[in-house]
Amino acid sequence: xxxADSDFNxxxxxxxxxxxxxxxxxxxxxxxxxxxLRAALAYALSAPGKRVRSALVLWSCEVVAGRDNHEARIAAxxxxxVHTYSLIHDDLPAxxxxxxxxxxxxxxxxxxxxTAILAGDALLTLAFEVVASKIADACxxxxxxxxxxxxxxxxxxxxxxxxxxxxENTAGTVEALEYIHTNKTAKMFRCAAVMGGLCGQAxxxxxxxxxxQLDALARYxxxxxxxxxxxxxxxxxxxxxxxxxxxxxxxxxxxKCTYPAVVGIxxxxxxxxxxxxxxxxxxxxxxxxxxxxxQLAQALLEREK
Amino acid sequence: xxxADSDFNxxxxxxxxxxxxxxxxxxxxxxxxxxxLRAALAYALSAPGKRVRSALVLWSCEVVAGRDNHEARIAAxxxxxVHTYSLIHDDLPAxxxxxxxxxxxxxxxxxxxxTAILAGDALLTLAFEVVASKIADACxxxxxxxxxxxxxxxxxxxxxxxxxxxxENTAGTVEALEYIHTNKTAKMFRCAAVMGGLCGQAxxxxxxxxxxQLDALARYxxxxxxxxxxxxxxxxxxxxxxxxxxxxxxxxxxxKCTYPAVVGIxxxxxxxxxxxxxxxxxxxxxxxxxxxxxQLAQALLEREK
Numbered sequence: 001x002x003x004a005d006s007d008f009n010x011x012x013x014x015x016x017x018x019x020x021x022x023x024x025x026x027x028x029x030x031x032x033x034x035x036x037l038r039a040a041l042a043y044a045l046s047a048p049g050k051r052v053r054s055a056l057v058l059w060s061c062e063v064v065a066g067r068d069n070h071e072a073r074i075a076a077x078x079x080x081x082v083h084t085y086s087l088i089h090d091d092l093p094a095x096x097x098x099x100x101x102x103x104x105x106x107x108x109x110x111x112x113x114x115t116a117i118l119a120g121d122a123l124l125t126l127a128f129e130v131v132a133s134k135i136a137d138a139c140x141x142x143x144x145x146x147x148x149x150x151x152x153x154x155x156x157x158x159x160x161x162x163x164x165x166x167x168e169n170t171a172g173t174v175e176a177l178e179y180i181h182t183n184k185t186a187k188m189f190r191c192a193a194v195m196g197g198l199c200g201q202a203x204x205x206x207x208x209x210x211x212x213q214l215d216a217l218a219r220y221x222x223x224x225x226x227x228x229x230x231x232x233x234x235x236x237x238x239x240x241x242x243x244x245x246x247x248x249x250x251x252x253x254x255x256k257c258t259y260p261a262v263v264g265i266x267x268x269x270x271x272x273x274x275x276x277x278x279x280x281x282x283x284x285x286x287x288x289x290x291x292x293x294x295q296l297a298q299a300l301l302e303r304e305k
Numbered sequence: 306x307x308x309a310d311s312d313f314n315x316x317x318x319x320x321x322x323x324x325x326x327x328x329x330x331x332x333x334x335x336x337x338x339x340x341x342l343r344a345a346l347a348y349a350l351s352a353p354g355k356r357v358r359s360a361l362v363l364w365s366c367e368v369v370a371g372r373d374n375h376e377a378r379i380a381a382x383x384x385x386x387v388h389t390y391s392l393i394h395d396d397l398p399a400x401x402x403x404x405x406x407x408x409x410x411x412x413x414x415x416x417x418x419x420t421a422i423l424a425g426d427a428l429l430t431l432a433f434e435v436v437a438s439k440i441a442d443a444c445x446x447x448x449x450x451x452x453x454x455x456x457x458x459x460x461x462x463x464x465x466x467x468x469x470x471x472x473e474n475t476a477g478t479v480e481a482l483e484y485i486h487t488n489k490t491a492k493m494f495r496c497a498a499v500m501g502g503l504c505g506q507a508x509x510x511x512x513x514x515x516x517x518q519l520d521a522l523a524r525y526x527x528x529x530x531x532x533x534x535x536x537x538x539x540x541x542x543x544x545x546x547x548x549x550x551x552x553x554x555x556x557x558x559x560x561k562c563t564y565p566a567v568v569g570i571x572x573x574x575x576x577x578x579x580x581x582x583x584x585x586x587x588x589x590x591x592x593x594x595x596x597x598x599x600q601l602a603q604a605l606l607e608r609e610k
Contacts, residue, residue, distance in 0.1 A: 121429065
């Protein structure tokens with residue numbers, strides 16, 4: 001996401017490095033993984049992702065506890081694994097049938113379809129394993145797993161993908177779009193913010209003791225998640241494949257139900273700005289401590305990929 | 306599994322009823338599931354499965370604590386969800402490409418391929434969600450999730466499926482077969498037995514305090530799991546599709562690496578008997594309390610589907 005000021009970009013890059021190292025080390029520790037699966041997992045996880053969800057986990061922990069911590073890094077890696085699995089499965093021929101992702105051939109193109117299905121399954125499973133086995137505070141681990149499973153499951157991300165597939169070639173309404181984007185994307189952003197907040201609270205010995213903090217982070221996460229997805233829709237019609245690292249114009253080609261298609265580009269940009277504004281509003285109780293999340297909301301508006 | 310004495314069958318049927326009710330109620334509680342996904346999940350979960358893994362969870366809990374309990378019922382439902390997801394994905398065209406499962410059209414035949422992929426993903430996710438959210442003892446929940454994820458992940462069931470696909474049309478060795486069956490099937494049986502034991506120990510306030518019990522259950526589970534899979538291989542060549550509820554002769558047709566193909570039917574039966582014997586041996590420390598597990602080992606030897 002190049003523009004936004006360079007201070008913010010170095011903050012984001014620092015988080016991306018932490019998440020990448022955490023992912024590498026978690027994968028390396030899994031000594032018994034079947035070797036061809038390991039290659040597919042490493043491939044999918046090392047493709048240059050934006051790591052926005054995982055950075056959001058770390059920053060939300062910082063907002064609550066003053067710094068990120070081991071638990072937040074595990075949760076960040078877990079949400080990145082879940083996000084990556086969802087990309088692998090969404091790109092499959094039976095789903096969105098895409099050849100390019102994060103600038104690289106999609107997993108089923110680089111390997112084969114069976115390997116891609118299994119690699120996705122393995123990443124989803126591993127996400128839950130690392131949270132359950134690497135976070136010593138079992139109450140925190142159980143709460144994180146509950147949040148992550150709900151956000152990514154059949155009442156969350158998977159519901160969004162299902163509705164998205166079904167909406168292809170339909171006229172589309174704003175309500176249908178909101179359902180798709182909320183479930184497919186925004187609930188995972190909300191989950192990231194809440195998971196980070198929980199890790200911060202646990203560090204202070206105050207797990208779930210201040211629900212107001214979690215509510216604020218949840219509202220923030222949902223709003224920027226929705227804004228992020230609308231920005232994605234806009235970029236699909238306005239940017240090149242090279243900029244995006246995935247096939248541009250794909251939504252139009254697949255007759256996907258998107259904001260620009262349903263309400264037009266100008267109105268889409270207006271909704272996006274309003275969402276960033278609402279997201280920033282939700283952070284009031286944190287005062288200056290949440291400045292980095294305000295910058296993130298701003299950066300998402302201005303992103304070019 | 307008709308033969309085996311009728312007392313054992315009524316014990317098994319009682320457990321199957323408990324598991325089916327638990328699955329129904331867990332699915333009904335998920336009020337926000339996307340409706341088409343709910344139909345696919347309900348379809349896959351209600352197909353008449355043998356429920357051996359989930360019965361094993363309940364019985365292992367009984368062996369340790371004298372009765373099964375709420376935690377074991379949740380764990381049993383979770384392992385059945387994971388098993389069901391694995392069947393849905395294994396049956397996909399890119400994998401084993403099968404049309405019939407548990408006597409019913411496979412999920413991608415009854416719905417479509419995208420729905421089957423997503424339904425499998427949703428079941429896997431839901432399995433972890435129910436353990437994390439419905440078991441109040443967070444230490445137990447975290448341990449169960451760790452066990453379930455390891456058994457079913459890229460160093461377990463998924464590794465077995467990957468190796469199984471790769472072994473098609475190869476000559477096959479006993480070592481390769483053991484790797485496939487141990488990972489694809491036996492580790493999940495071991496996990497079932499250990500999860501049940503953990504739930505029993507937690508009930509007595511002795512979670513992980515008696516590792517000898519868990520070791521014995523783990524050894525038992527691994528042996529009957531391997532025996533179960535060899536029995537499956539034998540049935541594939543000796544039984545009809547009607548008996549099996551899935552396409553008979555499919556392994557031969559797909560040039561799958563199976564025990565009968567590699568060592569012959571007689572030797573396969575001998576190995577199967579030895580495994581049942583070893584499984585029963587592992588139960589010594591439980592004395593008479595483990596009789597039902599001894600009957601299960603016997604029944605698996607004699608099963609006709």
